[in-house]
Amino acid sequence: MKDYTLSDAHLVNDYIKGDEGALSILIERHKQRIYSFIYSKVFDRDVSEDIFQDTFIKVIRTLKNGKYNEEGKFLPWVMRIAHNLVIDHFRKGNRMPKFEDNGEFSIFSVISDGDLNAEKKLIKSQVEEDLRNLIQELPEDQKEVLVMRMYRDMSFKEISDKTGVSINTALGRMRYALINLRKVIEKNNIVLTN
Amino acid sequence: MAKFYFTSSKREEKQLVPKQSTVDFLLNYSKALSVIDYKNLKFETLLN
Incomplete structure (x- = not known):
C-alpha cells in the first residue's frame, strides 16, 4: 500500500x-x-x-x-x-x-451534408435499377426517344435527326413515354423515392 | 430596505472531476510509454 x-x-x-x-x-x-x-x-x-x-x-x-x-x-x-x-x-x-x-x-438546420450516406446510395441504385427495368417495358419508339433524351442527354433536334422523325413527333413520343411510365408505376404501386 | 436575492446563474456542478475512464487512460498511457536513451537522443516508444 x-x-x-x-x-x-x-x-x-x-x-x-x-x-x-x-x-x-x-x-x-x-x-x-x-x-x-x-x-x-x-x-x-x-x-x-x-x-x-x-x-x-x-x-x-x-x-x-x-x-x-x-x-x-x-x-x-x-x-x-x-x-x-x-x-x-x-x-x-x-x-x-x-x-x-x-x-x-x-x-445545421440550414446546412446539410449533400453527400449520400451508404443507405441512400443503396436506395438510389435500387431506384435506378427499377426505373431501367420499367423503361424496358415501353414501346420501342418511346423507349428510344426517352433513352436518347435522358441517358444520352441529346436535344430533341438531335433525336429527330437521328431517328428520322420530326421534332414534334419526338416530343410526343417523350410525352407518351413519361405518361406510360407513370401509369405502370401507379398500376404496380412501385415506390420510386429516395 | 428591499432585500436582494441572488441566484447563481450557472448550474451548480457538484462533482467536477474527470471521468474514471480518462484517468485510467492516462495511467495506462504512462505504463505503456517508455523513453530510451541513446547517445544524447531520447526515443519514446508506446507499447500496448
Whole structure:
C-alpha cells in the first residue's frame, strides 16, 4: 500500500524512478482542482476532459523524458500546462468558429451534408435499377426517344435527326413515354423515392 | 430596505472531476510509454 501522505516532490521522484503507482496518487490528489480549473474556463465537460487528458499526457512525457526541473512545485506546473492548453483551445476556436446549438437557432438546420450516406446510395441504385427495368417495358419508339433524351442527354433536334422523325413527333413520343411510365408505376404501386 | 436575492446563474456542478475512464487512460498511457536513451537522443516508444 502506497503512503498517501508523501509530498508531491517525493511522488514525482518515485514516478521518475519507475513507480507507476506514484502517478496514480498524484492524479487522484490533484484531479479535482485541475479539472475544475479547466472547466471554469471552457464550460464544456467534453472539452475539459480532452484538455485534462492532454495536460497529463504532457506531464507524463516531460517526467519520463527527464525534463522536469521544478521540484516541489508540481501542482503550479501542471496548472500552467493546463492553462496553456486552454489558451490553445480558444486560439483554435477563433480560427474555426464553433456554432453552438442553443435551442434557438441551429446552423445545421440550414446546412446539410449533400453527400449520400451508404443507405441512400443503396436506395438510389435500387431506384435506378427499377426505373431501367420499367423503361424496358415501353414501346420501342418511346423507349428510344426517352433513352436518347435522358441517358444520352441529346436535344430533341438531335433525336429527330437521328431517328428520322420530326421534332414534334419526338416530343410526343417523350410525352407518351413519361405518361406510360407513370401509369405502370401507379398500376404496380412501385415506390420510386429516395 | 428591499432585500436582494441572488441566484447563481450557472448550474451548480457538484462533482467536477474527470471521468474514471480518462484517468485510467492516462495511467495506462504512462505504463505503456517508455523513453530510451541513446547517445544524447531520447526515443519514446508506446507499447500496448
